[in-house]
Amino acid sequence: MSGPGFETLAIHAGAQPDPTTGARATPIYQTTSFVFDDVDHAASLFGLQQFGNIYTRIMNPTQAVLEERVAALEGGTAAVAVASGHAAQLIIFQSLMQPGDEFVASRKLYGGSINQFGHAFKSFDWRVKWADPDDISSFEAAITEKTRAIFIESIANPGGIVVDIAAIAAIAQKHGIPLIVDNTMATPYLCRPIEHGADIVVHSLTKFMGGHGNSMGGAIVDAGTFDWSASDHYPMLSQPRPEYNGIVLHETFGNFAFAIACRVLGLRDLGPAISPFNAFMILTGIETLPLRMQRHCDNAKAVAEHLKGHEKVSWVSYSGLADHPNHAMMQKYSPKGAGAVFTFGLKGGFEVGVTFVEALELFSHLANIGDTRSLVIHPASTTHKQLADEQKIAAGAGPDVVRLSIGIENVADIIADLDQALAKV
Ligand SMILES: *Cc1c(COP(=O)(O)O)cnc(C)c1O
Numbered sequence: 001m002s003g004p005g006f007e008t009l010a011i012h013a014g015a016q017p018d019p020t021t022g023a024r025a026t027p028i029y030q031t032t033s034f035v036f037d038d039v040d041h042a043a044s045l046f047g048l049q050q051f052g053n054i055y056t057r058i059m060n061p062t063q064a065v066l067e068e069r070v071a072a073l074e075g076g077t078a079a080v081a082v083a084s085g086h087a088a089q090l091i092i093f094q095s096l097m098q099p100g101d102e103f104v105a106s107r108k109l110y111g112g113s114i115n116q117f118g119h120a121f122k123s124f125d126w127r128v129k130w131a132d133p134d135d136i137s138s139f140e141a142a143i144t145e146k147t148r149a150i151f152i153e154s155i156a157n158p159g160g161i162v163v164d165i166a167a168i169a170a171i172a173q174k175h176g177i178p179l180i181v182d183n184t185m186a187t188p189y190l191c192r193p194i195e196h197g198a199d200i201v202v203h204s205l206t207k208f209m210g211g212h213g214n215s216m217g218g219a220i221v222d223a224g225t226f227d228w229s230a231s232d233h234y235p236m237l238s239q240p241r242p243e244y245n246g247i248v249l250h251e252t253f254g255n256f257a258f259a260i261a262c263r264v265l266g267l268r269d270l271g272p273a274i275s276p277f278n279a280f281m282i283l284t285g286i287e288t289l290p291l292r293m294q295r296h297c298d299n300a301k302a303v304a305e306h307l308k309g310h311e312k313v314s315w316v317s318y319s320g321l322a323d324h325p326n327h328a329m330m331q332k333y334s335p336k337g338a339g340a341v342f343t344f345g346l347k348g349g350f351e352v353g354v355t356f357v358e359a360l361e362l363f364s365h366l367a368n369i370g371d372t373r374s375l376v377i378h379p380a381s382t383t384h385k386q387l388a389d390e391q392k393i394a395a396g397a398g399p400d401v402v403r404l405s406i407g408i409e410n411v412a413d414i415i416a417d418l419d420q421a422l423a424k425v
Contacts, residue, residue, distance in 0.1 A: 007290045014068025028280045029061045048244055058268050062276040066283050070219045073188040074201050077224030078259035085204025086116055087272035088218030095236050095261045096148045099125035104142040105151040106133045133163045140171045148233055149178055154193050155185040160319040160338035162329040169197025178226045189293040190334045199226040207370030210282040211292050217274050217282045220262050224255030236261050292408055297337020300406040306415050307344050312422045318342035340406045341369045350399035352425045353378040359421035362413060374407035374414050
């Protein structure tokens with residue numbers, strides 16, 4: 001990376017002292033709309049001849065700082081901030097897909113993404129084909145004439161399983177398809193997917209980026225690398241747009257056309273805007289991302305090592321451990337750490353899992369990850385309760401499985417809490 005270092009960008013990218021008041025922290029522009037200078041100014045904003053604020057659903061100055069910061073940290077040309085990670089995914093696919101089109105997705109994804117792709121997207125007739133990240137050839141085997149994207153997570157949730165991004169990027173490139181990487185679990189502090197060939201990076205800012213478990217947000221980052229005009233597969237970018245006087249977005253906006261499409265078509269028409277307040281909270285969180293993320297990883301590694309040696313624990317799945325089958329991949333793509341979310345198995349079954357989770361005191365029992373606080377969930381009794389036993393096991397949510405998201409508390413306190421709860425099972 002040339003220019004300022006990551007820690008400097010995390011604090012300064014996109015932000016200037018407020019031109020009217022001198023405010024140093026980014027103000028929360030808590031307004032729905034912005035006054036035009038005159039009718040010509042309004043016309044040029046609506047016609048995309050000039051950039052500017054019109055209405056907070058599409059753009060807002062607090063949100064704009066967040067967007068510039070995330071784009072800078074990921075090394076992209078532009079970013080769009082939206083209401084949540086799932087909203088970001090919806091807007092990305094709406095920009096790429098026509099009804100009947102297909103995309104290939106890793107089967108090891110955040111559970112909510114598996115639901116969104118497998119169920120919600122059916123109403124748009126966007127068809128997912130699952131591939132196995134442990135068998136890279138399965139991605140190429142799933143590609144057809146109708147494939148319009150490949151979707152993976154950099155560090156897969158849970159387990160800190162790192163996917164071979166460059167190998168999948170090579171397949172995407174060979175077939176003229178953009179590679180989308182969900183970088184939520186890694187954050188750009190640990191891994192920058194664009195450097196390995198990603199064309200689009202997507203975030204749930206709700207997790208480690210915001211980092212304090214207080215605000216929902218999502219982001220879409222345009223790498224500026226994909227040629228949208230090489231085929232007629234991406235009409236939203238390569239064909240004249242009737243909403244904007246026949247403008248062709250790729251022709252007009254070049255290497256940030258995808259971000260523009262997501263903003264002036266996706267966000268404008270589908271509507272999931274981030275609130276200025278949430279943008280402010282997440283921006284503040286990002287200022288300490290490098291410090292927090294390193295502590296998250298260091299604590300998680302210490303906890304994983306401790307659990308591995310515990311008599312009541314049957315296995316620990318964390319790629320930060322030297323004997324994990326994915327450890328070499330983790331060292332290649334995420335050398336500063338394997339993230340903070342992993343699973344382990346308790347000796348005994350369902351009841352032991354329930355007793356353990358209820359006995360924890362410092363850990364919060366809830367369905368989130370990426371908080372300063374340490375979090376725990378027993379998937380078999382919560383997120384995956386509806387599934388049959390065999391389905392639970394296939395999804396990595398067998399009766400003995402516990403998922404942890406390790407926080408940035410004192411690591412001795414985290415380990416002591418786990419030990420006292422293990423003593424009760
Ligand atoms: C949470 C999460 C999402 C969805 O984000 P929301 O902000 O909850 O909508 C997507 N991908 C991953 C990896 C996540 O952890």
